[in-house]
Amino acid sequence: MAVAIERDELSAGELRAAARRSKDVAQARRLLALALVLEGASRTEAAAAAGMDRQTLRDWVHRYNEEGLEGLSDRQRPGRPSRLSEEQKAELAELVEEGPDVAVTGMVRWRCVDLQGEIKVRFGVDLSERQVERVLKQLDFTRLSVRPRHPKADEAAQEAFKKVFPALVKAALPAEAQDKPLEIWFQDEARIGQKGTLTRIWAKRGSRPRARRDTRYEWAYLFGAVCPERGVGAALVLPQVNAEAMNLHLEEIGRSIAPDAHAALVIDGAGWHSPTAIRPPNNVTLIYLPPYAPELNPVENVWEFLRANNLALRIYETYDAIVDACCTAWNSLIATPARLTSITQRKWATAS
Known part of the structure; x- marks a missing residue:
């Protein structure tokens, strides 16, 4: 004996509309079968149109009467209980x-x-x-490549640096910069050259994909600095890394700061960053990171992105080819401010 569809809150047309909205294919088929019944089709015809038999349609009518639309979805099976508590x-x-x-x-x-x-x-x-x-x-674990960590890194000092960063910046600013708009910048250098880097690619499971890698030793140094909040950067490609090169980069950063603004530039403690060796422009104040703390410098993530997407798996025949590749890679990232900000923005790196 056929079971009557007792619910009357949805018409045949509304059941069809619900089937169109549903992302569950099985539920959509059952909704269409019920709609056909309400439109006057026989149970045999409705069941056949939905790819089921009459008894199965009868069971789904029972579920619909009791639970409504939710009853037409498959219930998740509990499966075998975990052997670990x-x-x-x-x-x-x-x-x-x-x-x-x-x-x-x-x-x-x-x-x-x-x-x-x-x-x-x-x-x-x-x-x-x-x-x-x-x-x-x-437990939400997966296999990931590890990041290097210096054995002398002090995680407590890094956490303390993040907590006191606004106060540190305020204390470092000169008196004439206290009332100016403040920008937070980060700076670092990367060595790019013929003995390049490899990166991950899509490949067949079980295969060991091969890629070209040069063995020569021509290098250039990409000096990069970014302001995450504005989504802008300043870079130079130079043949050497030393205090003279750093001063050139500082001048480039100074020209990239917004008019009438002042910048707090976060840098690491490399030898060529010594306060006695470099001369920041008047609109730049230097903030030094704790020792062995590259994790706190988001420009490290810029280098990772550029190597993975622009600079890896390449052969450079000349120094000029390296310079061109660095310039193209940097400019392509700077041309997408939203992406630059997403890579480099840190919640703790604010002036307040």
Whole structure:
């Protein structure tokens, strides 16, 4: 016996409209079947048009009567319960984040097979490597390339620098700049040359893609500075990196600052950045980063972006070719201020 469609809040036309809006193909088919029934089609015809049999259509009518539109979507199956408790997963996540103790394990990184053994010893649960990988993905872990960290880096000093940055800038500004509009700039240098860099590319799983890489030693130095808030930058490509070159770059930065504004320029403690060796223009005040803290300089991310998208996997025959490539790469990024800002903006790098 056919089950009547008891709900009357939606007409056949409104059910069809709901089917058009639905992103769930299965739900859309069921909505169309119900619409056909309301329009007078037989249950057999409606079921056939929606790719189901009469009994299945009858079941969906029951669900619609009880739950409305939501009842026409497939319920997510609970699946097999996890063999690790939430507490065990939390402990596993902490273990992965800390990494292995080389002195104890003899390993410098965790592999799934290593964690498989740790899980067996710690929790008495025997998982396959694939199951371990699945658990790691559930815990929001994935395989990433690590960033280098200097052994003398002081993370506490870096956090303190970020917290006191506005006060540090205010204290460093000369009296004549206190009432001027203030811009925050960051500066760094990158060596670009024939012995270039490689980058990631799309390739077939299991393959080992090859790319050309030069072995010669001609270099140029790209001096770059950015103002994230304005989405602008200033750069020079020079044959050497020294105090004289840095002074030329400081002059270029000074010309790029907005009229009547003053800039706090954040730089690292490289030897050619010594206060006794460089002469910033009158509209620039230098702010020095803590030692061994490239993580705090967003220009490092600019170099990473340019190498990955413009400067890697290339062969440069001459020094002039290197200079041209650097100029083209820098100008292409500066031509997209929104992208430059997204790469370099930091919440802590404000004057207030």
